[in-house]
Amino acid sequence: MISSLSPQPLIKPNTATTLSPIPHVQNQRFKLASHVCPSELLSIRKRPGSACAATTQHRRYLLFPAEEEEEEREVKFTSDAPALAEGLQREPMPRHVAVIMDGNRRWAHLRGLPVRSGYEAGVKSLKTLVELCCKWGIRVLTVFAFSSDNWFRPEVEVEFLMSLLETGVKEEKESFIRERIRISVIGDTSKLPKCLEELVINVVETTKNNTRFQLIVAVSYSGQYDLVQACQRIAMKVKDGLIEPNDVSESLIEQELETTCTEFPYPDLLIRTSGELRISNFMLWQLAYTELFFSQSLWPDFGEAEFLEALKSFQQRCRHYGK
Numbered sequence: 001m002i003s004s005l006s007p008q009p010l011i012k013p014n015t016a017t018t019l020s021p022i023p024h025v026q027n028q029r030f031k032l033a034s035h036v037c038p039s040e041l042l043s044i045r046k047r048p049g050s051a052c053a054a055t056t057q058h059r060r061y062l063l064f065p066a067e068e069e070e071e072e073r074e075v076k077f078t079s080d081a082p083a084l085a086e087g088l089q090r091e092p093m094p095r096h097v098a099v100i101m102d103g104n105r106r107w108a109h110l111r112g113l114p115v116r117s118g119y120e121a122g123v124k125s126l127k128t129l130v131e132l133c134c135k136w137g138i139r140v141l142t143v144f145a146f147s148s149d150n151w152f153r154p155e156v157e158v159e160f161l162m163s164l165l166e167t168g169v170k171e172e173k174e175s176f177i178r179e180r181i182r183i184s185v186i187g188d189t190s191k192l193p194k195c196l197e198e199l200v201i202n203v204v205e206t207t208k209n210n211t212r213f214q215l216i217v218a219v220s221y222s223g224q225y226d227l228v229q230a231c232q233r234i235a236m237k238v239k240d241g242l243i244e245p246n247d248v249s250e251s252l253i254e255q256e257l258e259t260t261c262t263e264f265p266y267p268d269l270l271i272r273t274s275g276e277l278r279i280s281n282f283m284l285w286q287l288a289y290t291e292l293f294f295s296q297s298l299w300p301d302f303g304e305a306e307f308l309e310a311l312k313s314f315q316q317r318c319r320h321y322g323k
């Protein structure tokens, strides 16, 4: 799948970013305030006697030395940062991107092709996206590959999607290992055909220590399913006397959601293709403060230019998390 990826460092030099003219920042570990606005980041200046400072009106958008702020996003500026596409800045880059890969069948219909050609073309788009995420330093990608409701599609279509998943796992396992990609699967995998379930368990286990990039595949998944299974686990803990009802908190629920498999459970950016303006029961809890981007492109047409447009849009947003 990602055979064209070379084992290059995630971060390469990029002199075109807004941050590069600040030499004293290079090679130091800083935490970037997560609500930083791109335009305000431009005005960061060095002040004599201080490690890093900005104009007064931008004080809350400073780059803080790592030890001074605990829960902010950590960024390492090294001399081998990733080569970014034109117009894309190194920060703010989403750590976690989630995608609803919609429009595969319409793409096939428009071309007079069978539905399966649409899904096959969709897999190619997914490969491209994984490569771009690795290249541009995005750490986690979650894709909605098969929803709980997709089981109600025509049997032949369901079987084809299952076979695509099976082929994908079999053919790409070696490249996942070689490229240090971790595969995680969220959803009710017990509903998958037995051989596919075993394959999935195997690839998840084999790649679990890979840290370069994490691809989370949502299969037989819905946001409501995820919340129900989390509630069931919590109810069991209460029943077993491990916790009290009052112990149930946002962080406890987060720990029981299936996205506990990742360091960054909340997507920074959700992309939905094909012009539909819905969440469609995807990651309902996790999307609370996610930036949304709706693309007119059908998923098989979603390539580098379209992804770049989504990322540039993300980089223009100011995130305040309701504060």
Ligand SMILES: CC(C)=CCC/C(C)=C/CC/C(C)=C/COP(=O)(O)OP(=O)(O)O
Residues within 6 Å of the ligand: 101, 102, 103, 104, 105, 106, 107, 119, 122, 123, 126, 144, 145, 146, 147, 150, 164, 165, 168, 169, 217, 274
């Ligand atoms: C190996 C692997 C992870 C494969 C994933 C393959 C893939 C692209 C799955 C998409 C599944 C899906 C139901 C998309 C919704 O678009 P739709 O097909 O319902 O399109 P429509 O809205 O035009 O009908």
